[in-house]
Amino acid sequence: MAFFLQNLINALQWGSFYALIALGYSMVYSVLMLFNFAHGDIFMTGSYIGFFVASGLIALSATGTVAMPGWLILLLTILISMFLTSFVGIAVERIGYRPLRGAPRASAAITGLMIGIILETGNLALLGASRKKFPDLIETQTFTFAGVSVTNTKIMIVAVSLALMLALHLFIQRTKWGMAVRAMAYDFFVVPLMGVSINTIAVLTFAIGSALAAAAGILFGVAYPILDPYMGILFGWKAFVAAILGGRGSVLGAALAGFLLGFIEIFVAIIFPSTVRDLIAYSIILLILTFRPHGFFGEAYSAQLRL
Amino acid sequence: MTSSKSGVRQWVSKTWEQFTTVPMLGWLLGALVAAILENLVGNTFARLVGMSKAPVLFGFDIALKTPLLIPSAICYVLVIYLLPVFIVARALRDPLNKLAAALLKYPIVVSAIVHLGVLYAALHIWSSLNDYRALVVKLILIAVILTLSLNVVNGYMGEFSCSHPGFMALGAYTASVLSVLFFVDGSVFGDALLPPAIGPFIFPLILILGGAVAALGAILVAVPSFRTRGDYLAIISLAFMFIVKSLIENLEIVGGPRGFRGQPDWANLPTVFAWTVISVWIINNFVRSTMGKALCAVRDGELAASSMTVNTSKTKMIAFLFGAFWAGVAGGLFAHVLRYVNPSTFGVQKLAEVLAMVYFGGLNSVVGSIFGAVGFTLLSEALRALELYKWIIIPVLLILVMIYRPTGLIAFREFDVSAMLQPKHKKEKEVDDAAASS
Numbered sequence: 001m002a003f004f005l006q007n008l009i010n011a012l013q014w015g016s017f018y019a020l021i022a023l024g025y026s027m028v029y030s031v032l033m034l035f036n037f038a039h040g041d042i043f044m045t046g047s048y049i050g051f052f053v054a055s056g057l058i059a060l061s062a063t064g065t066v067a068m069p070g071w072l073i074l075l076l077t078i079l080i081s082m083f084l085t086s087f088v089g090i091a092v093e094r095i096g097y098r099p100l101r102g103a104p105r106a107s108a109a110i111t112g113l114m115i116g117i118i119l120e121t122g123n124l125a126l127l128g129a130s131r132k133k134f135p136d137l138i139e140t141q142t143f144t145f146a147g148v149s150v151t152n153t154k155i156m157i158v159a160v161s162l163a164l165m166l167a168l169h170l171f172i173q174r175t176k177w178g179m180a181v182r183a184m185a186y187d188f189f190v191v192p193l194m195g196v197s198i199n200t201i202a203v204l205t206f207a208i209g210s211a212l213a214a215a216a217g218i219l220f221g222v223a224y225p226i227l228d229p230y231m232g233i234l235f236g237w238k239a240f241v242a243a244i245l246g247g248r249g250s251v252l253g254a255a256l257a258g259f260l261l262g263f264i265e266i267f268v269a270i271i272f273p274s275t276v277r278d279l280i281a282y283s284i285i286l287l288i289l290t291f292r293p294h295g296f297f298g299e300a301y302s303a304q305l306r307l
Numbered sequence: 308m309t310s311s312k313s314g315v316r317q318w319v320s321k322t323w324e325q326f327t328t329v330p331m332l333g334w335l336l337g338a339l340v341a342a343i344l345e346n347l348v349g350n351t352f353a354r355l356v357g358m359s360k361a362p363v364l365f366g367f368d369i370a371l372k373t374p375l376l377i378p379s380a381i382c383y384v385l386v387i388y389l390l391p392v393f394i395v396a397r398a399l400r401d402p403l404n405k406l407a408a409a410l411l412k413y414p415i416v417v418s419a420i421v422h423l424g425v426l427y428a429a430l431h432i433w434s435s436l437n438d439y440r441a442l443v444v445k446l447i448l449i450a451v452i453l454t455l456s457l458n459v460v461n462g463y464m465g466e467f468s469c470s471h472p473g474f475m476a477l478g479a480y481t482a483s484v485l486s487v488l489f490f491v492d493g494s495v496f497g498d499a500l501l502p503p504a505i506g507p508f509i510f511p512l513i514l515i516l517g518g519a520v521a522a523l524g525a526i527l528v529a530v531p532s533f534r535t536r537g538d539y540l541a542i543i544s545l546a547f548m549f550i551v552k553s554l555i556e557n558l559e560i561v562g563g564p565r566g567f568r569g570q571p572d573w574a575n576l577p578t579v580f581a582w583t584v585i586s587v588w589i590i591n592n593f594v595r596s597t598m599g600k601a602l603c604a605v606r607d608g609e610l611a612a613s614s615m616t617v618n619t620s621k622t623k624m625i626a627f628l629f630g631a632f633w634a635g636v637a638g639g640l641f642a643h644v645l646r647y648v649n650p651s652t653f654g655v656q657k658l659a660e661v662l663a664m665v666y667f668g669g670l671n672s673v674v675g676s677i678f679g680a681v682g683f684t685l686l687s688e689a690l691r692a693l694e695l696y697k698w699i700i701i702p703v704l705l706i707l708v709m710i711y712r713p714t715g716l717i718a719f720r721e722f723d724v725s726a727m728l729q730p731k732h733k734k735e736k737e738v739d740d741a742a743a744s745s
Contacts, residue, residue: 035538035541095706096706099710100709100710100713102713103709103713103714104670104713104714105467106461106467106666107666107709107713107714108709109467109662110662110663110666110705110709111705111706111709111710113659113662113663114659114663114702114703114705114706114709115702115706117659117698117702118698118699118702118703120698121695121696121698121699121702122699124695125695125696125699233655237545237549237655240542240545241542241545241546244538244539244542275553275556275557275564276553276557277553278549278550278552278553279550279553279554279557282546282547282549282550282553283550285546286531286543286546286547286550289531289539289542289543289546290530290531293531293532293534293539
């Protein structure tokens with residue numbers, strides 16, 4: 001039981017990265033019906049931005065002008081990086097997606113893919129091939145309840161990601177902007193006629209998705225402090241699959257599917273050798289999609305796609 | 308100033324007019340002569356203009372590594388390649404027009420074989436100068452097969468498939484295992500089961516089996532994803548690609564993540580060239596057939612096509628398996644060209660590359676795919692000297708192509724072989740114009 005609970009907590013942590021990234025895919029997909037293939041690399045960029053912001057804040061704190069405790073630096077890092085990374089998302093939208101609004105959908109997928117490659121290579125060219133180590137911001141403490149050991153970073157990661165998901169949920173459901181996003185997801189031909197600009201909403205979804213990816217990137221850096229330019233590829237593609245598994249444009253579905261993917265991966269790695277993790281995870285996803293082709297929460301739609 | 312400019316322009320257009328009536332055969336013969344010339348005097352001329360030896364790939368590598376040699380590289384390309392091509396094309400224009408017309412009196416296959424023979428000779432002589440060129444030519448030819456096979460799915464069928472690296476991996480590993488199992492004495496599977504001497508003759512069969520296994524894999528993707536229209540093919544095929552990669556990584560018998568080596572050296576240039584020609588011919592016939600037209604109808608409106616008696620699910624299934632088959636064949640060739648395969652080759656990177664070639668060249672077009680595969684591979688080899696920055700320049704180029712031509716550079720164009728092989732008489736054209744105007 002303790003063993004199970006232990007892995008459950010690991011899976012919650014692992015799944016929250018997927019869930020946060022999957023939300024970004026899902027947001028963009030719900031509004032524009034396009035895949036943002038650069039999203040995994042936005043996650044990577046967010047993580048690097050977080051690294052620089054954190055390093056800067058630590059340096060600032062060390063000079064003594066404004067002494068800050070570790071948790072405050074972490075909080076500020078998350079907020080500032082989310083803000084900065086949202087501009088990366090906006091840039092991706094402006095360069096890769098807006099000029100292709102009337103074009104076949106696959107073309108926008110290609111531009112997204114190419115922007116992702118540019119972000120990876122640009123990072124490699126600017127910062128060199130050496131990996132960066134994310135600074136330690138909070139001291140790791142381990143609590144033990146009934147044989148289950150929990151570190152405070154794990155609790156923090158799960159709590160922050162759940163809080164962000166809740167905030168997104170409230171934003172989508174309770175605010176006027178959220179209503180515009182939902183309406184656009186419902187029908188992006190008619191809603192622009194009601195005076196809601198698709199360009200504004202598209203920018204908004206890209207910005208929110210990128211901010212969430214940045215948060216995921218920083219949380220990832222806290223948990224696994226080694227950053228490298230290609231870290232976004234693996235996470236990005238898996239989270240993309242999770243977003244689809246959750247159902248088209250469903251925030252709740254994407255979050256749940258992200259956690260599910262985390263659970264599958266952690267528990268597969270316990271039972272089987274870890275090399276077959278991807279094999280089994282993707283096979284399970286394939287099975288689920290075979291029987292529930294619209295994902296968990298996606299409604300069936302028969303819109304004529306502009307491919 | 309303006310008058311001189313227009314004068315230059317006039318001169319250019321007038322000179323170019325001389326060449327508009329050169330038939331395809333003329334250009335190919337020109338290329339052949341240029342290749343022979345390079346073989347004879349390439350190195351000598353290169354030393355004359357200050358380079359240590361003949362540039363490998365049209366001087367790009369030299370120009371990017373040592374910018375001071377750019378003038379010599381340009382000079383080399385002008386004198387060794389462009390000048391002979393244009394001189395031969397112009398000089399032999401009239402006899403070759405007559406020859407092309409004479410060839411067309413026989414079935415078109417005869418003319419096509421003559422053209423392909425000249426093209427092959429030029430390629431062979433050009434690539435015989437060093438091993439790197441030979442490798443690049445083979446990789447380009449394989450890329451042509453791969454791009455065409457993906458274009459059948461992403462272009463003609465209008466779905467977004469991500470599983471081509473997976474199909475390629477299936478074909479590559481099946482073909483490698485078969486050829487090593489049956490025809491190689493060695494480390495992995497023990498002694499050869501059949502005499503190695505007959506191997507090259509069985510090689511086509513092995514490639515076809517590799518393609519067939521890829522097509523079997525395609526059924527796994529197609530069955531769940533064709534039930535609903537939408538993006539599910541993209542997701543399921545993506546999952547399939549990762550499954551195949553992970554499966555091979557976990558199969559210790561084929562080397563797991565370390566890869567599989569020891570394939571016999573059967574994929575020489577004539578073999579690869581022949582397979583490419585066959586695949587272009589078959590795929591071109593497929594997309595121009597009734598089935599291909601039905602496929603386009605399904606893409607443009609599944610409901611409408613279905614009401615016009617097109618069996619949509621059967622059409623899509625056949626096209627998808629067809630595309631997967633050729634991807635498998637390309638994979639088998641790829642494995643035998645490099646004589647080493649590694650599961651990590653068939654990952655997201657390969658996917659991005661194949662997709663880039665298809666969308667760069669143009670959807671729904673065999674010419675576009677050939678152009679995309681050749682152009683993209685040449686570009687990525689030419690920019691090799693830039694190392695890292697290559698992967699910034701190529702994506703930027705591709706984004707620009709997508710923004711200004713969202714369906715690719717040469718999209719929606721039929722590959723009409725007979726029009727390509729026609730003699731180009733100016734007189735006939737004038738007569739036609741006169742007839743049209745009257």
